[in-house]
Amino acid sequence: MTETFVIVGGDAAGMSAASKAKRERPDMDVIVFEKGEWVSYAACGMPYYVKGDVDDLDDLVAVTPEEFVEERDVDLRTGHEVVGIDRDDQTVTVDVDGDRFEQPYDHLLIGTGAHAIEPPFDGIDLEGVFTIHDMDEADAIDDYVADHDLETAAIVGGGYVGIEMAEALTARGLSVSLFEMLPHVLQPFGEPVAEVVEDHLREQGVDLHLETAVQGFVGDERVDTVELEDDAVSADLVIVGVGVAPNTELAEEAGIELGPTGAIAIDEYGRTNDERIYAAGDCAEATNVVTGEPDHVPLALTANRAGRAIGQTVTGSPTSVGKIAGTAIVKAFELGAARTGIVDPEQAREAGFDPVSVTIDAPTRPHYYPGATELTVTLLADRESERVLGASLVGRDGVKRVDTVATALSAELTVTELQNLDLAYAPPFSPTWDPILTAAKVLSGKLEG
Template sequence: MRVVIIGGDAAGMSAASQVKRLRPDYDVVLFERGGYISYAACGIPYFVGKAVGSLDDLIEVLPDEAREKRGIDLRLGHTAVAIDPSGRTVTVEHEGQTTVEPYDSLLIATGARAQTLGIDMGTFAGVFAMNDLSDARKIADYAAVEKPETAAVIGGGYIGLEAVESFCGLGLKTTLVHRREDLHRSFEKEMSDIIKQKLTDKGVALSLGKPFSGLEHLGGGVGIVLGEESLEADMVLLALGVEPNSRLAAEAGIGLGANGAIRVNEYMETDAAGIYAAGDCASAILTTFGTEVHAPLALKANKQGLIAGMNIAGEREAFAGVLNTAVTKIFDLGVARTGLSFDQARDMGLEPEKIVVRSRDRARYYPGSSPMTSLVIVGKKDRRVLGAQLAGRVDSVKRIDVYATAIYNRMTIDQVFELDLAYAPPFSPVYDPVLLAARVARKKR
């Protein structure tokens, strides 16, 4: 059996390692167009902001380890350019040479790329996206060599917010540009307001609610065109969201789904025989709600890769889906979310209501006790927990995992109140913020 895998990061390497673990007799050939495999893109903002000293620290598995210890036939600098599902081959380019590679099973794990709205970044010095390790290197080198004094980050989602903190850490006067008054739609307005306040407190300039229509050369730097105005910065990061790398699949006639991601079933199978997809290039189902989504998150990529690998090796393992559970740090503020937003729940006809509770994250008298905001989205009639968002001290918001577990188990907010959660003053008030939110919700019955 010859297994071909395209893409060597979270999904591709998880699958390759799994196939070789379960079926050492299978040939696993992995084509990666870049020079790295198995790297933590999630760590890039912290490398740029110098919280992580070396880019090498972000690499989980070195190429030699993949080849020698895991038995993967790893080909770096190889780009897959076409798939022929009927002939079961992949065409691959390497240093100007093209080869046609046969497969019995194929996994597409090509990830996602930063959206750039068609802007040719090459024509502007100092304009970057933050997608992979080579971007991280370019940004760090530019900051070290050109010594910019000002930066603008365009896009108020997770990556944009993390980048703002990184640039401030480099001592740059930083502006966050976002086209709406509220930040990314994945944050409820209450959370967006808390984040905006934190940014302002930390000296970040906000340029909100103005349409971004492109870049121009302006003075010694880059002009960001916002309607009638132009904002100048020495360095610009485009953090406009990501789109799946699904072109290869689409050109081969493989079906696409949410946001153009490759449509897969729970076994990671596409609609073409013998072809699987996993990670940021592939779709997923929202657990318990059944809606198809594109969720470009690391745990999902690793799990889908693992499950694709198991199934390629002959098992029959299903992926349970995602809840879009995510957490981020903006300076000393932690923000987390899981499940549906209020608007999503309303659009799905689930008649949601929002409960917002402000509390402390530890006993009031214990050193370091800090304010925390819990927002829970609950079905008005069935009382089911549909979504939750938290903001507070960085460590405190991992409580989101309790809500993710509650949603997965289709729990009502009243059942959440029944949970026996741990208490001691250094960790929480007697009524943990999760229980307190449930207690407030009970009063609304």
């Protein structure tokens, strides 16, 4: 008898699962319900569309709906919203323009993603105030900049979106102010990275307001001012980028358990507390490779990898969704910043470690080779076990080296083992001692001292 695999959500996790399941079991009925019209798109590319580096919004789509249907034989139905799950009958209720029907399933994947957090700011509904978490929002921002004579922009939040949009809107000719409640931007990257990025943002003309709480927005239909506690700043356009929250309402209403992070709790294979229901992507937790505890770091690779694994599991080959290190990288004008694992000593202590760290500046190439720049590397380890816990990097070149540390975390390498890795060397690419090896060498000496 043919089994039916129903997927709720048509982005990274959902479409990866659908494609993998159909490849492994062509006879399986794979049905994807997506309430919007966009599927399988690169959300991380949206700031670069607004900036103008990406010419067409459709360029961000990896696989079109037509390709999923015609080439991959996936029953993809856009404009279909799943509004209920009946676990006893193993059905989902689907809404299409107000009409509803029931769809039975043998296996169900919840891939409902996350949504942009909208704080209760006064004036958040004014024209010209946006979040940027889906394709329609990116398109609306691009149109707004093109259609209006704008001079100033305000960005609320100094995370990935805030930094990337500061670059994008500066490139579009706007004078940008950025507001962050915390002492530094890019809080998960640590203070050494943040301070370098902040100096660079100021050099690029961004007006930084750190430890500054926004009170609301003012304007006559269209926004024109950001209100602070003791001040006001002009803004013809506002981007609110204060983070995202997992979409868990559908799961909660069906009695699917949430974990300590507030996202859907899953096991090694992506299963929820119902053995026939899985969750993956930005709505689901993952296991942190350093702490072994549930974590929620909504990133594209995590979603793709988990979806693909679940697609294989439902076809009869149980496959782990894998652990995460929270590895991330961001471009800030001419700088790059990256992080993996635990970079905050206080967070390490809370996880039961005794952290020791070093911060070094090292060249990305030998001093005699053209193009050498300084790379700042912070490396963190546990004093007793000497296990590598995490790292952060910032510089104009070479921050992708963070992947070496991410690999070390998965292998549970010690600092000495990291120091002794046989990494490639040639003058156009690296000095003899790669910056990661140099940081490990310095940290090893500190642990011995």
